[in-house]
Amino acid sequence: MSEVSGLHRDDRLATLTGWGRTSPSRAYLVPVHDEATAVDEVRGAGARGILARGLGRSYGDSAQNAGGAVLDMTTLNQVLSFDSVSGIVTVEAGISIDALITLFLPQGWFVPVTPGTRSVTIGGAIAADIHGKNHHVAGSIGNHIHSIDLLFADGQVRTLSPDQSSDQFWATVGGMGLTGVILRARVQLTKVPSAFINVQTQRANNLDELMERQIDLEHKYPYCVAWIDCLSKGSKLGRGVITAGSFADISQLPSNKAARPLDYEPATTISAPTMAPSGLLNRWSVAAFNEAWFRKSPKHRQDEIQSMATFFHPLDGVAGWNALYGRAGFIQYQFVVPEDAAEVVRTAIERLSNIQAASFLAVLKRFGAGNLAPMSFPMPGWTLALDIPTGVVGLSHVLDGLDELIAQAGGRVYLAKDSRMRSELLPMMYPRIEEWNHTRELMDPNQHFRSDQARRLHR
Amino acid sequence: MIDALGQPQSVFLAGGTSEIGLAIVRELIGPRVDRIVLAGRNLSQMAQDAEPFQVSGHTVSIVELDVEDTAGHEGALDSVFSQGDIDIAIMAIGVLGIQSDDERDVDSAMRTIRVNSTDSIELTFRTFQQLVQQGHGTVIVLSSIAAVRPRRANFIYGAGKAGLDAFVQGLIELGNEVGIKVILVRPGFVRTKMTEGMAEAPFSLDPIDVAKDIKNAIGKGKSIIYSPAQIGPLATALKVIPRPILRKLPR
Numbered sequence: 001m002s003e004v005s006g007l008h009r010d011d012r013l014a015t016l017t018g019w020g021r022t023s024p025s026r027a028y029l030v031p032v033h034d035e036a037t038a039v040d041e042v043r044g045a046g047a048r049g050i051l052a053r054g055l056g057r058s059y060g061d062s063a064q065n066a067g068g069a070v071l072d073m074t075t076l077n078q079v080l081s082f083d084s085v086s087g088i089v090t091v092e093a094g095i096s097i098d099a100l101i102t103l104f105l106p107q108g109w110f111v112p113v114t115p116g117t118r119s120v121t122i123g124g125a126i127a128a129d130i131h132g133k134n135h136h137v138a139g140s141i142g143n144h145i146h147s148i149d150l151l152f153a154d155g156q157v158r159t160l161s162p163d164q165s166s167d168q169f170w171a172t173v174g175g176m177g178l179t180g181v182i183l184r185a186r187v188q189l190t191k192v193p194s195a196f197i198n199v200q201t202q203r204a205n206n207l208d209e210l211m212e213r214q215i216d217l218e219h220k221y222p223y224c225v226a227w228i229d230c231l232s233k234g235s236k237l238g239r240g241v242i243t244a245g246s247f248a249d250i251s252q253l254p255s256n257k258a259a260r261p262l263d264y265e266p267a268t269t270i271s272a273p274t275m276a277p278s279g280l281l282n283r284w285s286v287a288a289f290n291e292a293w294f295r296k297s298p299k300h301r302q303d304e305i306q307s308m309a310t311f312f313h314p315l316d317g318v319a320g321w322n323a324l325y326g327r328a329g330f331i332q333y334q335f336v337v338p339e340d341a342a343e344v345v346r347t348a349i350e351r352l353s354n355i356q357a358a359s360f361l362a363v364l365k366r367f368g369a370g371n372l373a374p375m376s377f378p379m380p381g382w383t384l385a386l387d388i389p390t391g392v393v394g395l396s397h398v399l400d401g402l403d404e405l406i407a408q409a410g411g412r413v414y415l416a417k418d419s420r421m422r423s424e425l426l427p428m429m430y431p432r433i434e435e436w437n438h439t440r441e442l443m444d445p446n447q448h449f450r451s452d453q454a455r456r457l458h459r
Numbered sequence: 460m461i462d463a464l465g466q467p468q469s470v471f472l473a474g475g476t477s478e479i480g481l482a483i484v485r486e487l488i489g490p491r492v493d494r495i496v497l498a499g500r501n502l503s504q505m506a507q508d509a510e511p512f513q514v515s516g517h518t519v520s521i522v523e524l525d526v527e528d529t530a531g532h533e534g535a536l537d538s539v540f541s542q543g544d545i546d547i548a549i550m551a552i553g554v555l556g557i558q559s560d561d562e563r564d565v566d567s568a569m570r571t572i573r574v575n576s577t578d579s580i581e582l583t584f585r586t587f588q589q590l591v592q593q594g595h596g597t598v599i600v601l602s603s604i605a606a607v608r609p610r611r612a613n614f615i616y617g618a619g620k621a622g623l624d625a626f627v628q629g630l631i632e633l634g635n636e637v638g639i640k641v642i643l644v645r646p647g648f649v650r651t652k653m654t655e656g657m658a659e660a661p662f663s664l665d666p667i668d669v670a671k672d673i674k675n676a677i678g679k680g681k682s683i684i685y686s687p688a689q690i691g692p693l694a695t696a697l698k699v700i701p702r703p704i705l706r707k708l709p710r
Contacts, residue, residue: 015638022463025595026638060463067594331463396464400490419463422490456460
C-alpha cells in the first residue's frame with residue numbers, strides 16, 4: 001500500500017476501453033518501438049500481468065489489463081520483407097491491414113482476410129483469428145499465417161508455425177493475446193487482378209429468403225454477406241440485402257478504370273461527432289435508416305463495379321463512428337450456430353426486436369469450415385453480428401438467454417466482440433478450451449499474460 | 460470484472476452486518492456475482508448473514524474488521540483483496556451513537572464522531588487505493604442526510620458523517636482522474652436495528668428502498684445519491700431555512 005502514489009501520478013497510465021466504449025480500466029500503456037522494449041516489459045511484468053494491444057477494435061474488454069501493463073503495439077509496424085513471387089510478406093505485428101492494403105494492393109496483392117474495418121493490426125487479427133466475407137472459401141486469418149514470432153512469458157522469442165510447434169501456433173491463433181506477445185508474422189497475401197470488386201446485390205423480403213439466396217450466391221462468389229433489418233417483424237422478419245462479389249478482371253472494368261486497375265485510394269473519411277448524445281441511435285432513427293437502406297437497395301443488381309474500400313469497409317468512411325452511441329457505449333453481439341440450428345438466428349432477431357434493441361448494424365453470414373485453433377470462433381453455420389446500445393431495458397436478461405440457447409445448439413459467442421457473457425458458458429461454447437488451457441499452461445505457467453476479459457471469463 | 464452492462468462479479472461489504480449494506484449486496488448481485496466478502500466485527504452475525512447468499516450459490520468469505528482499529532485496516536483489506544479483484548466495495552460503516560449520552564459525555568461524543576469521520580475515512584481511502592491498484596472498481600460510501608443538514612437530535616452523528624461526506628465529495632473527483640467510480644449515498648431516515656425505537660422522520664424508508672435507489676442511480680451514472688430522491692431538494696431547503704424556524708420543525 002505504500003506504493004499507491006505511483007498509480008496516481010504516472011503519465012503512462014491510461015484509461016482503456018474497447019471499441020464499444022464500455023467497462024474502462026486503467027493500465028500502464030507502454031509504446032513498443034522495438035523488440036527490446038517488449039522483452040524488458042514482459043520480463044518486468046508485475047502481479048497484474050501484461051498484454052499486447054493493437055488498434056483497440058475489439059469491442060469489449062479483451063485488449064485491456066486493469067492495474068497491469070499494456071503494450072501499445074501500433075508503433076511496431078514495419079514491413080520487413082516481401083517476396084513478390086510467393087506473395088509472402090513478413091511484417092511487424094503492429095502494422096494495420098490498412099497499411100498492408102495501401103502498400104500491396106497497387107502491386108496486385110490483397111490481404112487474405114479482411115474484417116469490416118481496415119483499422120486492425122495483424123497481431124490483433126491473429127489473436128482474434130478474424131474472419132471476413134470470404135470465410136466460406138478462405139477460412140479465417142490463421143489459415144494464411146506461415147509463422148509467428150512470439151515473445152513468451154520467459155522473455156524468449158520463438159518462431160511458431162503450423163508445422164513445427166503446431167500446438168503453440170494454434171493456441172496463439174484465436175488466443176486473445178494470452179499466450180504471449182506477437183512480434184512478427186509471415187502472412188500469405190492473395191493475388192488480385194484489380195482494386196475493384198464486381199458486386200452482385202440481391203434484396204430478400206424475409207429471413208428464409210435471405211438465407212436461401214445467400215447459400216446460392218456464396219457458391220458463385222468468394223465474398224458474400226447479408227445486411228439484416230433487425231427491426232422488421234412478422235412476415236418481413238429478417239428481411240435484408242445480400243452483397244456478393246469477386247475481384248474484377250480488367251476486362252470487366254470500365255475503360256477509365258481498366259487503364260489503371262490497381263489504383264487504390266482509400267476514401268477520405270468524415271468524422272462522427274465526438275460528443276454525440278446518448279440515444280442519437282434509437283429505435284426510431286435506426287428504423288428510419290433501415291427502411292431507407294432497404295428501399296434504396298435494388299431488388300437485384302448484377303456486375304456493379306465498386307471500390308475495394310466501399311465493398312469491404314463501408315464504416316471506415318466514418319471515423320470514430322462508435323461515438324455515435326454516446327457516453328454509455330454499446331455492445332456488439334456476434335454468435336455462430338451450426339447449420340442445423342439456423343432457427344436460433346430467427347429467435348435472436350425476434351427476442352431483440354421484442355425489447356426494441358435497435359441494431360444499426362446487423363450482419364448475417366454463413367461460415368465455411370473452421371481451423372485447428374482450439375479457441376477460434378468460426379465453425380460451419382450461420383453467424384449473426386449486431387450492435388446494441390447498452391441502455392436497452394432488459395438487455396442483459398435477453399442476451400443471457402440467447403447465450404444459453406446458442407451454447408445448447410453447439411454454437412458460440414465471438415470473444416473479440418464479447419463484453420458481458422457469463423463465464424460458465426465458455427467451456428460449453430469452446431469445448432476444446434481444456435486443450436488450449438493445457439498449452440497456455442506450458443507456455444505461460446504463471447499467467448503473465450492477462451486481460452480484463454480473461455479475468456472475467458477464465459476462472 | 461464489471462461487464463459492459465454494469466454487472467459485477469464480486470462485491471465487498473465493509474460493515475458486514477449492516478442492514479442497508481446487505482440490502483445493497485442483495486440488490487446488486489445478479490447472475491454474475493460469484494464472490495461476496497463480508498467484513499466486520501461480529502463474526503457470528505456475518506456467518507448467519509452469509510447463509511442465504513451461500514444457499515443461492517455465491518461464495519461468501521468473512522473477514523474480521525474493526526473500523527476503530529485503524530492499525531488493522533491494512534491487514535484486513537489485504538486479506539479481502541488477496542482473494543481476487545473486488546468490483547464493487549460498499550462502505551456501510553459507522554455508529555449512530557446515543558445522542559443523549561454523547562451530549563453529556565465528551566469522550567463518548569468524540570468516539571461517535573471519530574468512528575463516523577476519521578476511522579471511516581481511513582477505511583474508505585485505503586479501500587479506494589486498493590481499487591486504484593487493481594485498475595478498476597466502484598466504491599459506494601454510505602453518508603447521511605445528517606451530514607448535509609445536522610439537526611438538534613443528531614448533530615454529533617451528523618458532524619462525523621459530515622467529515623466523511625466532505626472527504627468523499629473530493630474522492631469522487633480524484634476517482635474520476637484515476638478511473639475509480641465513487642458513489643456517495645445520503646439516505647434519510649432508514650428503519651433498521653440502528654434506528655429502532657426512534658421517532659420516524661418524514662420520508663422514512665427501508666434498507667431495500669435505499670438499495671434500489673442506489674442501483675437505479677448507478678445505472679444513470681450519478682455519483683451523489685439522496686435516498687429517497689425527494690430529500691435532496693429538501694436538504695437544500697433546510698440549509699436556507701432560518702435557524703429559529705428550523706428549530707420549530709418536526710424532526
